Amino acid sequence: xxxxxxxxxxxxxxxxxxxxxxxxxxxxxxxxxxxxxxxxxxxxxxxxxxxxxxxxxxxxxxxxxxxxxxxxxxxxxxxxxxxxxxxxxxxxxxxxxxxxxxxxxxxxxxxxxxxxxxxxxxxxxxxxxxxxxxxxxxxxxxxxxxxxxxxxxxxxxxxxxxxxxxxxxxxxxxxxxxxxxxxxxxxxxxxxxxxxxxxxxxxxxxxxxxxxxxxxxxxxxxxxxxxxxxxxxxxxxxxxxxxxxxxxxxxxxxxxxxxxxxxxxxxxxxxxxxxxxxxxxxxxxxxxxxxxxxxxxxxxxxxxxxxxxxxxxxxxxxxxxxxxxxxxxxxxxxxxxxxxxxxxxxxxxxxxxxxxxxxxxxxxxxxxxxxxxxxxxxxxxxxxxxxxxxxxxxxxxxxxxxxxxxxxxxxxxxxx
Amino acid sequence: xxxxxxxxxxxxxxxxxxxxxxxxxxxxxxxxxxxxxxxxxxxxxxxxxxxxxxxxxxxxxxxxxxxxxxxxxxxxxxxxxxxxxxxxxxxxxxxxxxxxxxxxxxxxxxxxxxxxxxxxxxxxxxxxxxxxxxxxxxxxxxxxxxxxxxxxxxxxxxxxxxxxxxxxxxxxxxxxxxxxxxxxxxxxxxxxxxxxxxxxxxxxxxxxxxxxxxxxxxxxxxxxxxxxxxxxxxxxxxxxxxxxxxxxxxxxxxxxxxxxxxxxxxxxxxxxxxxxxxxxxxxxxxxxxxxxxxxxxxxxxxxxxxxxxxxx
Numbered sequence: 001x002x003x004x005x006x007x008x009x010x011x012x013x014x015x016x017x018x019x020x021x022x023x024x025x026x027x028x029x030x031x032x033x034x035x036x037x038x039x040x041x042x043x044x045x046x047x048x049x050x051x052x053x054x055x056x057x058x059x060x061x062x063x064x065x066x067x068x069x070x071x072x073x074x075x076x077x078x079x080x081x082x083x084x085x086x087x088x089x090x091x092x093x094x095x096x097x098x099x100x101x102x103x104x105x106x107x108x109x110x111x112x113x114x115x116x117x118x119x120x121x122x123x124x125x126x127x128x129x130x131x132x133x134x135x136x137x138x139x140x141x142x143x144x145x146x147x148x149x150x151x152x153x154x155x156x157x158x159x160x161x162x163x164x165x166x167x168x169x170x171x172x173x174x175x176x177x178x179x180x181x182x183x184x185x186x187x188x189x190x191x192x193x194x195x196x197x198x199x200x201x202x203x204x205x206x207x208x209x210x211x212x213x214x215x216x217x218x219x220x221x222x223x224x225x226x227x228x229x230x231x232x233x234x235x236x237x238x239x240x241x242x243x244x245x246x247x248x249x250x251x252x253x254x255x256x257x258x259x260x261x262x263x264x265x266x267x268x269x270x271x272x273x274x275x276x277x278x279x280x281x282x283x284x285x286x287x288x289x290x291x292x293x294x295x296x297x298x299x300x301x302x303x304x305x306x307x308x309x310x311x312x313x314x315x316x317x318x319x320x321x322x323x324x325x326x327x328x329x330x331x332x333x334x335x336x337x338x339x340x341x342x343x344x345x346x347x348x349x350x351x352x353x354x355x356x357x358x359x360x361x362x363x364x365x366x367x368x369x370x371x372x373x374x375x376x377x378x379x380x381x382x383x384x385x386x387x388x389x390x391x392x393x394x395x396x397x398x399x400x401x402x403x404x405x406x407x408x409x410x411x412x413x414x415x416x
Numbered sequence: 417x418x419x420x421x422x423x424x425x426x427x428x429x430x431x432x433x434x435x436x437x438x439x440x441x442x443x444x445x446x447x448x449x450x451x452x453x454x455x456x457x458x459x460x461x462x463x464x465x466x467x468x469x470x471x472x473x474x475x476x477x478x479x480x481x482x483x484x485x486x487x488x489x490x491x492x493x494x495x496x497x498x499x500x501x502x503x504x505x506x507x508x509x510x511x512x513x514x515x516x517x518x519x520x521x522x523x524x525x526x527x528x529x530x531x532x533x534x535x536x537x538x539x540x541x542x543x544x545x546x547x548x549x550x551x552x553x554x555x556x557x558x559x560x561x562x563x564x565x566x567x568x569x570x571x572x573x574x575x576x577x578x579x580x581x582x583x584x585x586x587x588x589x590x591x592x593x594x595x596x597x598x599x600x601x602x603x604x605x606x607x608x609x610x611x612x613x614x615x616x617x618x619x620x621x622x623x624x625x626x627x628x629x630x631x632x633x634x635x636x637x638x639x640x641x642x643x644x645x646x647x648x649x650x651x652x653x654x655x656x657x658x659x660x661x662x663x664x665x666x667x668x669x670x671x672x673x674x675x676x677x678x679x680x681x682x683x684x685x686x687x688x689x690x691x692x693x694x695x696x697x698x699x700x701x702x703x704x705x706x707x708x709x710x711x712x713x714x715x716x717x718x719x720x721x722x723x724x725x726x727x728x
Contacts, residue, residue: 008637009637009638017638022631022632023565023567023631023632025431026428026429026430026431026432027428029430029431030426030428030430030431033426033430033457034457035426035457035458036426345583347583347584347587350568350583350584350587350588351587353428353567353568353587353588354586354587354588356428357428357479357588357589358590360426404533405583405587407537408533408536408537408582408583408586409583411536411537411542412536412542412579412582412583413542413579
């Protein structure tokens with residue numbers, strides 16, 4: 001009983017059929033094994049969260065708010081939490097009103113709600129290439145046709161975006177939305193310049209292009225001046241939907257994020273959220289709310305950023321030492337990730353097999369960040385969740401796997 | 417009976433093993449056994465000593481689980497286990513060793529050459545690719561010697577494909593084989609038993625729009641059409657069964673196993689490999705073979721467990 005998958009096959013929805021097994025997915029699951037040094041995760045350093053703060057919050061919730069924290073809550077989230085989230089956004093200069101904001105179950109749900117609210121099967125969505133690997137299954141599930149726009153050190157190539165839009169328009173296609181991570185991009189590790197931000201918002205206004213701005217990492221800045229969000233630059237024109245999360249500034253375990261959108265859009269997303277989960281965990285919301293009432297989260301973020309900056313520096317130094325001269329990589333001024341690109345003959349999925357099997361080290365192969373099969377010689381490396389000496393050892397091991405591959409390429413003469 | 421189901425581990429087929437094990441554990445519970453799933457890690461020996469199971473069902477695939485390593489540990493601990501013993505696992509895990517055994521016994525297997533990564537790096541083995549191509553012809557198949565689920569296997573259609581295929585295969589193992597590509601039907605014969613092993617009805621896998629039965633075709637429902645029993649003439653079915661039993665005996669298998677072969681256009685069978693721990697996932701071949709023999713999954717698992725043993 002239950003072992004015969006065939007009986008369900010004819011019953012699966014088209015959106016579920018698109019999500020298939022792959023050798024790559026199996027390999028990535030293996031990277032979570034404890035014996036493996038994994039630079040594949042996107043994990044904040046949760047070990048730095050003070051246990052006494054947690055105890056205090058748990059006690060406050062138990063003493064003063066227990067019945068409410070255990071009860072259903074409003075779909076859009078606790079009113080005071082929404083107000084306090086607006087304060088969090090204000091730190092980055094983004095003005096939002098609580099009534100335009102909905103609490104979600106992590107930033108991932110905010111992405112899901114945005115895509116499902118706008119995208120029918122076959123609709124065109126524009127995304128950076130590479131894009132957030134976690135958005136790939138979402139876009140696949142809703143059967144979006146994703147057109148990637150290349151990036152460079154200043155983020156999305158807005159000139160190429162215009163070309164893409166022209167090309168689509170000539171073919172009678174109108175993209176439903178553009179999904180972007182302007183600041184400390186996952187996985188590219190780059191930040192969109194101010195000039196490009198302005199140009200992108202101008203294009204959005206001129207062409208009535210809906211921009212979904214995903215900003216989980218904006219406050220994880222190690223250096224340089226903060227840049228305005230697209231939401232701010234939009235100036236209330238209504239062409240930007242803004243997503244963010246507590247996962248990186250507080251902890252992913254609370255599973256809380258948010259979306260800010262023009263009121264008609266927010267109403268649609270609210271209905272979609274009702275269908276999904278009625279509302280996000282009231283317990284988690286109460287916990288975060290009490291935290292924000294009592295503590296300045298920016299101290300926690302500053303502490304985290306100190307750890308991340310050191311880890312980034314260690315990773316970049318290790319890359320200089322261990323990666324071949326032909327490799328290139330981003331030097332992020334914040335966030336969690338570095339994107340490295342190797343010589344074209346290196347297939348990073350094969351490299352991952354070698355790395356896991358023979359060197360007990362893992363990373364995310366670049367193809368996971370594309371929906372069109374590109375990214376084959378790139379990789380995403382996380383530094384936030386890996387202690388410094390493990391980072392050094394991990395990069396050394398990946399470097400060995402690369403050196404073996406380069407040597408084989410030399411032996412095989414690069415062709416017949 | 418207290419049964420420990422060994423699963424997962426660090427092999428590249430970890431996820432496949434977890435899928436097999438989930439089915440095995442469910443079946444063993446339905447059969448009334450006291451089941452503990454053990455994800456194999458560095459504490460395995462300690463865990464087994466603490467659990468003291470009456471038997472271990474080895475639902476591991478690939479390195480560590482299918483190559484005799486775990487079997488050796490179970491021998492030392494004196495815990496009877498399912499499937500083949502240490503020697504048979506060692507001989508079948510490496511396709512090169514298994515093919516040599518088949519060839520020596522006069523069992524048909526496509527001609528091949530095998531090299532280690534070091535041979536390419538240190539002895540100029542790549543300079544022989546011209547001769548290899550001349551002897552094996554094109555297309556040819558390039559495989560990692562010790563890897564399951566078709567990981568790292570590719571078919572080289574042009575001379576220029578061979579280096580790329582070798583690079584891919586060497587990512588999955590430090591030894592590779594280049595094998596003559598035999599076009600034909602993918603036939604798998606599962607074998608059950610120890611003293612008097614029986615061949616179950618052959619199953620044919622018909623991967624859709626692919627060179628061969630690759631990883632995605634194996635584990636994505638709908639990508640492969642399975643026909644069980646395979647539509648063979650009575651003579652072909654007899655030959656396939658006899659071949660599978662001879663391979664099984666030659667390697668010295670116990671409990672269960674699966675022999676993968678190709679039936680070419682002239683009606684000849686070619687043995688590709690023998691698996692000492694056949695997949696038991698929803699899309700795996702052996703459960704389909706059992707079903708074709710009128711045996712449900714639980715009965716298959718019961719019979720495999722009944723032959724758990726030591727030695728061999």
